Amino acid sequence: MLKRILVCGAGGFIGSHLVRRLKDEGHHVTGIDLKAPEFAPSPADDFILGDLRDPAVVRDLMRQPYDELYQLAADMGGAGYLFTGANDAAVMHNSAQINLNIAEAAHRAGVGRLFYASSACIYPEHNQLDPENPNCVEDSAYPANPDSEYGWEKLFSERLYQSYARNHDLNCRIARYHNIYGPQGTWTGGREKAPAALCRKVAEAPDGGEVEIWGDGLQTRSFLFIDDCVEATIRLTRSDFAGPVNIGSEEMVSINSLARLVIDLSGKPLRIRNVPGPEGVRGRTSDNRLIRARLGWEPTVDLRAGMARTYGWISDQVSQSA
Numbered sequence: 001m002l003k004r005i006l007v008c009g010a011g012g013f014i015g016s017h018l019v020r021r022l023k024d025e026g027h028h029v030t031g032i033d034l035k036a037p038e039f040a041p042s043p044a045d046d047f048i049l050g051d052l053r054d055p056a057v058v059r060d061l062m063r064q065p066y067d068e069l070y071q072l073a074a075d076m077g078g079a080g081y082l083f084t085g086a087n088d089a090a091v092m093h094n095s096a097q098i099n100l101n102i103a104e105a106a107h108r109a110g111v112g113r114l115f116y117a118s119s120a121c122i123y124p125e126h127n128q129l130d131p132e133n134p135n136c137v138e139d140s141a142y143p144a145n146p147d148s149e150y151g152w153e154k155l156f157s158e159r160l161y162q163s164y165a166r167n168h169d170l171n172c173r174i175a176r177y178h179n180i181y182g183p184q185g186t187w188t189g190g191r192e193k194a195p196a197a198l199c200r201k202v203a204e205a206p207d208g209g210e211v212e213i214w215g216d217g218l219q220t221r222s223f224l225f226i227d228d229c230v231e232a233t234i235r236l237t238r239s240d241f242a243g244p245v246n247i248g249s250e251e252m253v254s255i256n257s258l259a260r261l262v263i264d265l266s267g268k269p270l271r272i273r274n275v276p277g278p279e280g281v282r283g284r285t286s287d288n289r290l291i292r293a294r295l296g297w298e299p300t301v302d303l304r305a306g307m308a309r310t311y312g313w314i315s316d317q318v319s320q321s322a
């Protein structure tokens with residue numbers, strides 16, 4: 001059945017890929033964001049440039065009925081943006097304001113289903129000190145101790161949507177994304193995340209040069225390719241399972257190994273140099289037992305294949321901007 005769908009944050013990385021997939025399925029899609037997608041025009045039926053911090057904008061948006069609402073808008077960036085402390089007030093204020101407005105307006109408008117993009121950054125720092133054995137099982141979120149204000153805001157907003165579900169029957173789905181990457185994501189400017197930043201550094205480095213890695217590079221992470229993220233997001237939204245549930249990959253690597261993988265894909269003779277920089281937690285990977293059991297979902301693109309596609313796209317961007 002064709003649906004009417006609203007995507008908040010439709011100009012961003014995940015939002016723009018999600019809109020494309022929903023349009024391929026034939027739905028009527030409205031997108032809203034502060035900015036249009038950077039790398040390709042949005043295929044949304046209506047794309048609204050608007051500020052979701054403004055309650056009047058959000059109320060106006062909900063004058064039409066929606067079967068599904070995907071809430072991806074957030075004040076967002078990689079470690080260089082979220083983990084230095086310099087943007088904490090903006091991150092807390094902007095993202096909380098967006099979610100407060102959307103929860104209230106979605107409830108009043110009687111939106112069919114609401115998906116909220118939370119993050120692995122909600123997990124307590126004390127469970128992520130050992131790079132080989134991080135614990136990110138869903139019910140380890142409490143007692144809460146995220147290592148960033150970004151994580152605290154995500155946890156607050158999870159609880160906000162759960163409160164609207166409890167008191168007002170808002171039909172919510174909550175996912176905790178773990179490091180989503182792929183083509184057409186931010187790759188320069190300070191908000192880019194580790195996979196894109198590494199691809200850019202490798203693409204820009206002259207043969208025989210060095211690639212700088214923040215920290216000792218032994219911190220571990222896992223990375224999920226964008227197409228897998230979009231599939232899991234839609235599957236969760238249309239299921240009868242509310243979450244919160246991890247959407248991520250269990251293929252854990254150190255940041256130095258990820259850098260070596262990108263260097264290998266580039267075919268360039270490059271060395272790694274570890275330098276001081278913001279790192280986040282020591283270890284983090286997705287725990288997919290719950291999503292496997294409830295939705296039968298597994299990632300389908302492995303890290304090497306996904307990074308090959310991402311490196312190809314970013315090295316083209318670097319050449320075009322030179």
Ligand code: NAD
Binds near residue numbers: 032074178
């Ligand atoms: P992104 O920054 O590319 O997209 C977020 C979008 O929200 C941006 O286009 C931004 O302009 C928009 N936005 C911000 N403030 C707004 C406002 N006041 N009004 C309207 N639009 C506004 O980020 P993304 O990687 O696409 O992430 C999407 C969501 O998933 C975010 O909520 C993010 O926190 C969450 N998430 C992402 C990852 C990841 O690895 N990319 C991991 C965990 C969680």
